[in-house]
Amino acid sequence: MAQDATARGVLSSLRRDIARVEGRPAETLVVRRHGVAVRDAVPLGAARLDAALGGGLPAAGLVELHAAETRDAGAAAGFALALAALSRGEAAGPLLWVATGEALAEAGAPYAPGLAGRFGMAPQALLTSAVRRLEDALWVAEEAAALGALRAVILELREPAPRLDLTATRRLHRRAAGGGLPLYLLRQAGWPVPTAAPVRLVVAPAPAAERAMAAGTLEGSIGPPAFAVTVSKSRLAIPATATLEWNGHDRAFREREPARAAHPGAVAALSGDRAHPARQAGAVVAFRGVA
Amino acid sequence: MRPPLVVSCREDNTQRVHALDERAEALRLRRGMGLADARAICPGIEVVEADPAADARLLSAIADWCDRYTPLVAVDGTDGLFLDIAGCAHLFGGEEEMLADVVARLAAQGFDVRAGIASTPGAAWAAARHGLPPVPHGAEAAALAPLPLAALRLEAATVRGLEGVGLRSVGPVMAAARAPLARRFGRALILRIDQAVGAVEEAISPRWPVAPLSVERRFAEPLSRLEDVQRLVPLLAASLARDLERRGEGARRLHLALFRADGAVSRLSVGTARPVREPKLVAGLFSERLKAAGGEIDVGFGYDLVRLAALSVARLDPSQADLAGDAADRADDVAFFADRVRARLGEQALQRAVMVESHLPERAVLSLPHGPEEPARPAASGPGPAERPIRLLTPPEPIEVFATEVPEGPPLHFRWRRASHRIARAEGPERIAPEWWRDPVEAQARDYFRVEDGDGRRYWVFREGPYGAGAPMPRWFVQGIFA
Numbered sequence: 001m002a003q004d005a006t007a008r009g010v011l012s013s014l015r016r017d018i019a020r021v022e023g024r025p026a027e028t029l030v031v032r033r034h035g036v037a038v039r040d041a042v043p044l045g046a047a048r049l050d051a052a053l054g055g056g057l058p059a060a061g062l063v064e065l066h067a068a069e070t071r072d073a074g075a076a077a078g079f080a081l082a083l084a085a086l087s088r089g090e091a092a093g094p095l096l097w098v099a100t101g102e103a104l105a106e107a108g109a110p111y112a113p114g115l116a117g118r119f120g121m122a123p124q125a126l127l128t129s130a131v132r133r134l135e136d137a138l139w140v141a142e143e144a145a146a147l148g149a150l151r152a153v154i155l156e157l158r159e160p161a162p163r164l165d166l167t168a169t170r171r172l173h174r175r176a177a178g179g180g181l182p183l184y185l186l187r188q189a190g191w192p193v194p195t196a197a198p199v200r201l202v203v204a205p206a207p208a209a210e211r212a213m214a215a216g217t218l219e220g221s222i223g224p225p226a227f228a229v230t231v232s233k234s235r236l237a238i239p240a241t242a243t244l245e246w247n248g249h250d251r252a253f254r255e256r257e258p259a260r261a262a263h264p265g266a267v268a269a270l271s272g273d274r275a276h277p278a279r280q281a282g283a284v285v286a287f288r289g290v291a
Numbered sequence: 292m293r294p295p296l297v298v299s300c301r302e303d304n305t306q307r308v309h310a311l312d313e314r315a316e317a318l319r320l321r322r323g324m325g326l327a328d329a330r331a332i333c334p335g336i337e338v339v340e341a342d343p344a345a346d347a348r349l350l351s352a353i354a355d356w357c358d359r360y361t362p363l364v365a366v367d368g369t370d371g372l373f374l375d376i377a378g379c380a381h382l383f384g385g386e387e388e389m390l391a392d393v394v395a396r397l398a399a400q401g402f403d404v405r406a407g408i409a410s411t412p413g414a415a416w417a418a419a420r421h422g423l424p425p426v427p428h429g430a431e432a433a434a435l436a437p438l439p440l441a442a443l444r445l446e447a448a449t450v451r452g453l454e455g456v457g458l459r460s461v462g463p464v465m466a467a468a469r470a471p472l473a474r475r476f477g478r479a480l481i482l483r484i485d486q487a488v489g490a491v492e493e494a495i496s497p498r499w500p501v502a503p504l505s506v507e508r509r510f511a512e513p514l515s516r517l518e519d520v521q522r523l524v525p526l527l528a529a530s531l532a533r534d535l536e537r538r539g540e541g542a543r544r545l546h547l548a549l550f551r552a553d554g555a556v557s558r559l560s561v562g563t564a565r566p567v568r569e570p571k572l573v574a575g576l577f578s579e580r581l582k583a584a585g586g587e588i589d590v591g592f593g594y595d596l597v598r599l600a601a602l603s604v605a606r607l608d609p610s611q612a613d614l615a616g617d618a619a620d621r622a623d624d625v626a627f628f629a630d631r632v633r634a635r636l637g638e639q640a641l642q643r644a645v646m647v648e649s650h651l652p653e654r655a656v657l658s659l660p661h662g663p664e665e666p667a668r669p670a671a672s673g674p675g676p677a678e679r680p681i682r683l684l685t686p687p688e689p690i691e692v693f694a695t696e697v698p699e700g701p702p703l704h705f706r707w708r709r710a711s712h713r714i715a716r717a718e719g720p721e722r723i724a725p726e727w728w729r730d731p732v733e734a735q736a737r738d739y740f741r742v743e744d745g746d747g748r749r750y751w752v753f754r755e756g757p758y759g760a761g762a763p764m765p766r767w768f769v770q771g772i773f774a
Contacts, residue, residue: 075747078681129642131636205749220716
């Protein structure tokens with residue numbers, strides 16, 4: 001009995017140490033901010049993804065979202081907004097979208113009517129900060145990440161962003177974890193580079209399902225958005241990929257069964273249980289030359 | 292030794308002497324004489340072209356510096372300044388001491404100035420330009436009487452006319468019957484006389500609005516480091532906070548003026564989304580502002596006067612925090628964060644969206660700087676049944692469309708930014724007509740389509756104008772990207 005108690009004590013102190021190293025609250029504590037219990041992980045509602053992520057995405061801290069091409073930025077942004085809607089309730093404050101002017105000019109600026117229609121976000125719940133330099137964007141994001149009063153921060157950058165190295169991302173992660181809010185780092189058009197983010201997802205668009213009508217689906221229509229999400233980095237290092245459909249009314253993801261995919265070949269099939277495949281060398285990224 | 296200096300300007304098609312230095316004056320050159328005459332008198336003079344814009348900038352810089360004496364400084368013409376020192380003189384030990392201080396400090400900066408004090412702007416103007424000692428209140432008429440007519444700020448033609456009838460100084464003009472004077476020389480003459488003696492109130496127009504509250508600190512030894520200024524701001528803010536608290540107000544716009552010992556003035560101002568008076572917050576805002584302006588501010592010889600002013604104030608009632616002390620702070624947190632961002636990166640750095648009544652997508656949303664919450668407007672017709680993209684490209688980018696299945700239908704594939712997109716599915720059209728009350732007559736209706744390519748990317752494209760026989764081919768654009 002005494003042995004057990006000692007072992008448990010050692011175990012929990014080790015857990016605390018690991019939590020400290022990882023910069024997240026220890027599991028035994030219920031962290032409260034502004035009277036709301038901060039959950040440790042936010043399940044996405046897709047069994048395989050959640051398993052690969054160890055229960056879901058961290059509720060606070062840095063989450064890296066990658067879009068391989070500039071034209072995928074719509075899907076990446078939509079996925080980030082869906083995550084923001086999922087992770088914190090309606091009571092949370094506004095969402096801050098920080099971006100360099102270049103990123104917004106290339107991929108389009110957030111459009112309030114679309115956000116209202118798809119993610120139920122009121123226009124006053126969105127603050128946009130478009131700045132000229134990458135340094136300024138990082139500063140704004142860092143200042144905002146410590147504010148528990150925000151719902152989430154989206155930091156959107158265009159590759160290459162040499163200033164966003166391990167140190168910079170670690171600062172962002174610590175700030176956001178301390179502030180208790182998620183910071184989604186959206187990177188346009190580039191290959192993943194080492195960062196301090198505990199989770200990295202590669203987001204690509206997927207063909208939407210058809211609109212559901214009272215009598216079946218409407219053929220040829222474009223229904224709720226779908227995302228092909230690949231876990232590229234996580235604590236458990238289990239590769240996983242899934243196609244998620246966002247339901248704006250329920251504010252929930254639904255995993256699409258691979259067999260149901262009406263467009264075979266649209267989703268790149270990753271090896272399910274083996275190591276992450278080696279990156280293709282010499283791939284050409286679209287629009288690199290466009291100023 | 293340098294030759295006498297003459298500044299020339301072009302007037303009535305001849306080069307005339309605009310200004311001259313003392314050595315040139317000693318050669319009996321005068322203002323307004325032809326440059327050829329001046330050269331004939333003294334061939335060795337150095338001539339420079341007049342630069343009125345630079346003169347105006349210099350005068351405005353001196354006016355800036357004069358803010359240290361009074362907030363009410365007005366520029367008078369091209370060569371004068373009015374300082375309204377009512378209620379300020381005692382801070383400098385009295386009117387005469389203040390006058391001496393102004394003259395001495397400007398002389399130290401290398402300016403040769405004439406100054407005068409009187410109870411009316413007109414009399415002060417005459418006193419400064421004709422070397423009168425301070426004119427006591429009520430004695431304006433007696434002081435001005437022996438001066439030439441130019442002391443009344445009259446037009447040259449009026450002065451010539453008065454001299455033509457034998458009135459050569461102010462005294463006889465004041466003594467003359469007013470009705471005939473007004474009839475012959477216009478009401479302006481009477482007005483100038485009344486303004487000079489104070490029978491008619493004359494207002495000067497200050498360059499800056501007067502701050503309701505301001506605090507300042509003077510230094511015998513100038514502050515020569517920006518860090519010292521940063522340390523000083525909380526002290527100034529603390530004394531400003533006491534005054535604000537007494538009035539039950541908070542500052543909405545704050546202004547920091549740094550007066551450099553050699554006369555240059557740097558001005559920084561920050562706005563706040565809601566009234567503040569907490570010294571720590573005020574200091575934080577200026578610390579961001581100073582960091583952002585760090586490269587532009589030249590400390591030079593150091594600052595001998597630093598002033599913090601609340602340019603605009605609003606009511607700020609003390610509010611009671613709840614026991615946990617955080618529920619009420621959340622909105623404040625965001626507001627102060629917004630203030631810091633705007634102080635550092637400019638007013639446009641943080642924006643919020645406001646819905647506007649318009650069907651045209653680019654006009655349906657207005658981006659405003661994050662500011663005080665406005666009363667909620669009735670929602671503009673809501674999002675409606677039609678779907679809108681989450682990202683909008685401004686302006687819409689042209690795309691090349693080669694073929695449509697039916698003339699008015701969606702494209703089969705299009706080229707955008709040098710890449711080809713094959714359309715798998717499309718929804719539409721949704722027709723949006725131009726706003727005839729704002730757009731030019733040629734504006735054409737747009738047919739919008741939601742399209743999805745084979746990889747699942749969803750775009751919002753539109754065709755401007757219809758297909759028609761003889762009409763030019765309609766143009767296609769992509770305007771938005773869906774999630």
